[in-house]
Amino acid sequence: MTRSLLIAALMAMTLAACSKKEETPTPAVDASAPAPDMTAPATDASNAVTAVTEDAKIAADKAAEAAGHAVDATKDAAKDTAAVVEGAAKGAVAGAKDAMKK
DSSP states (O other): OHHHHHHHHHHHHHHHHHHOOOOOOOOOOOTTSOOOOOHHHHHHHHHHHHHHHHHHHHHHHHHHHHHHHHHHHHHHHHHHHHHHHHHHHHHHHHHHHHHHHO
């Protein structure tokens, strides 16, 4: 019974809270006041977009340059690894030949 009363009270509070509507006051507009200059925000936004675009281009160029350096480093590492493997293979062949002679 206590649970039923508690649930009913919670539902009543929820419905009451949901049904309330708060009206926001509308600010009064003075018709004789001059209109604000709306070109300044547009110019500021345009300048901001231009600056962000230029920064993005610079970042993309730096990323491409870094990727190029990474490719070069990978090629160099592959060449070094191939040289080491070749030397090891030659050593293994020489060791096998020596073992066959004995």
